[in-house]
Amino acid sequence: MLQLKDVNVFRGNTHVLHGVSLEVGEGEIVALIGANGAGKTTTLRAVSGLLPTREGSITYRPDAGAAPLELHSMQAESIVATGLCQCPEGRGIFGGLSVIENLHMGAYLRDDKQGILEDLEKIHTMFPILADRARQTAGTLSGGEQMMLALGRSLMSRPKLLMLDEPSLGLAPLVVESIFEMLADINRQGVTVLLVEQNAVMALELAHRAYVLENGVVTMSGTGAELANDDNVRKAYLGG
Ligand SMILES: Nc1ncnc2c1ncn2[C@@H]1O[C@H](COP(=O)(O)OP(=O)(O)O)[C@@H](O)[C@H]1O
Ligand SMILES: [Mg+2]
Structure with a gap:
């Protein structure tokens, strides 16, 4: 449904994403985990058209039969109209x-x-x-x-692909748990989810597949369970 190929993004003069490639299939929950400053928000903003892609491609197919759209050459306003919705970091409610x-x-x-x-x-x-x-x-x-309001507002656009930037930020663990249960429910109702999280424990539990982003480079990918059991991931993101 969504495919990033060798995506390079700059912020000012800083080269932030160094050839990021990842895929989100229709019906999946895919997590992108990584430390603060790894480039997670930058990735979502590039997909939404809020940051320009310097090199590489971002393609999106809203329906299985539809021709792929080249998001990297589209304006943010037209991208929203394709059924792709970003729930921003800090929730962005009014x-x-x-x-x-x-x-x-x-x-x-x-x-x-x-x-x-x-x-x-x-x-x-x-x-x-x-x-x-x-x-x-x-x-x-x-x-x-x-x-919940941010999620509800996102759903009001009838998204096909919902992208969330750190929904767990600043919330108590029990609250995060119930928000993630709601995400699983939303996904079961047919919404594909790309979830960006620093909270790797929760994200890997929820996600079907996940990618690890380090300094603007995807260093690992696999099913949520594979990554949760990987020694390097455990050391770096799951507290041993
Ligand atoms: N407006 C900006 N100008 C220059 N660099 C920025 C800007 N915003 C973020 N960056 C840099 O881009 C890198 C990735 O940031 P970001 O995508 O926000 O990371 P994450 O969401 O994974 O915490 C960081 O090194 C950050 O300092
Ligand atoms: Mg961020």
Whole structure:
């Protein structure tokens, strides 16, 4: 569904991604793990078209039969319209708007009123707290609730591929666990997931496959279980 081939990205004069190649198949949860500064956010931003790809290719096939789109030569606005959604680091909710207003923002590219209402109902069933707090200012929600709102808002765009940048950041372990259960559920409903995480323990448990990124280079890949049992991965990312 998504394929990065030899992707090179610069930030200013800094060469951040050095030939990153990875694949996400339809229906998968793929994790990209790595230390702070490895280039995880840069990778997602390149896919979303928020950073230019200097060399290499990023192709995306929203449907199995469709012709692949060359994201590396597309604008961010047109990329969003293809059903690819990035839930940014720090969740990116609008703190001054209400919960329900934030959810509607997720559907800003849609004009199917009936479908929007149906999705809103689904999201309220999945996250009852977002229905209870519909009129509350989003900035006053707890971290976990804000993460649910960010997920709900992403789902309002009916994404085919959902990319998440460190959803566990700043959340208590139990909250992370329930957020990851929700991610598994969202994936079972047919949404493909690319998950960027420093929290390797949780990410490798959830993911079907994973890649390790070190200083802008993919150094390892395998199933979540393979990497979780790899000695080098255990030493570097799983605390022994
Ligand atoms: N705006 C920027 N200008 C120059 N370098 C940057 C900028 N943003 C990030 N970088 C550098 O790019 C590298 C990768 O950053 P990032 O993709 O945010 O890593 P990660 O998400 O894995 O923590 C880091 O070395 C960081 O210092
Ligand atoms: Mg990051």
